Amino acid sequence: MSEPLFRGVLPALVTPFRNGAVDEDAFVSLVERQIAGGVHGLVPVGTTGETATLSHEEHRRVVELCVATAKGRVPVIAGAGSNSTAEAIELTQHAKTVGADAALVVTPYYNRPSQEGLYAHYKAINDAVQLPVLVYNVPARTSVDISNATLARLAKLPNIVGIKDATGDLPRASLQRLECGEDWVMLSGNDDGGLGYVAHGGHGCISVTCNVAPELCSQFYNDALSGQWQGALYGQDRLIRLHKALFADASPAPTKFALAHLGLCAEDCRLPIVPCSEAAREEVLVGMREAGLI
Secondary structure, three states, X not given: OOOOOOOEEXXXXXXXXXXXXXOHHHHHHHHHHHHHOOOOOEEOOOOOXXXXXXXXXXXXXXXXXXXXXXXXXXXXXXXXXXXXXXXXXXXXXXXXXXXXXEEEEEOOOOOOOOHHHHHHHHHHXXXXXXOOEEEEEOXXXXXXXXXXXXHHHHOOOOOEEEEEEOOOOHHHHHHHHHHHOOOOEEEEOOHHXXXXXXXXXXXXXXXXHHHOOHHHHHHHHHHHHOOOHHHHXXXXXXXXXXXXXXXXXXXXXXXXXXXXXXXXXXXXXXXXXXXXXHHHHHHHHHHHHHOOOO
16 A cells, blocks of 8 residues: 555644734744644644634635744645635645645535535646645534545546545445545544544544644554554553543534643634633643643
8 A cells, every 4th residue: 555645643733813913923933833842734724723714815824834843854745625626726725835735624514515626626726736635524513424436536636635534424435435545644633533543444534632732642543543442542541531521512612721820822713712711721621630741
């Protein structure tokens, strides 16, 4: 089997804010911390990066900052999704222009296209931009689910290279691997299911928890992908309560609370996301203690 184009753990980076604006200095520091923690790549301006409430100018600037800070040390997969195909193409073109290694393109939300519409959406991006593209399937957020049959068709296109799978459906992962072929990149979008996803043939995770615990998440995926299952199970047990706690309130509020508790950035989010509840804060602190972070 060939080595996957992307593998390991790639943080779905938060976008820090201060006084209503993107805190560029904090973002650069967060990127440096991730690289020092041994991550295998970076994913700016995804859902965790609050891309839905970034302006187009801010979106592009965060991608540019990420690429410039990474300096080729790890790959950058830039969020470039939209429910408008033309806009997704524009964002993917920008990602290529500034030097990103790939684009992460979510299935079009709200307008709920058919499977044929989904195929046409990604084929249009494939045809317009010579850049690797990962499909992001997260039906809980988009109200549309891309089928393995559609992914198998897309896998035949040169620039559609893999998936971020946030369905939580592990048997689907095995079937998808068989249908899409050995070169298909399979990254989980669910931290708590990462161990099972790798066991089903997945190559890693685009991770929320990695924002808070880069070293632990990197070690976990190094163990899992090298077949060191005892070490991976230990890492899973150490991180599982933190995985859960970071979704105890609307994401990324709990993650930003954890980062603020570590003194890494303000916990500011953009409306309609508000700071997480006291109950969620306590869950996050418990998870951080169990992980040995505080």
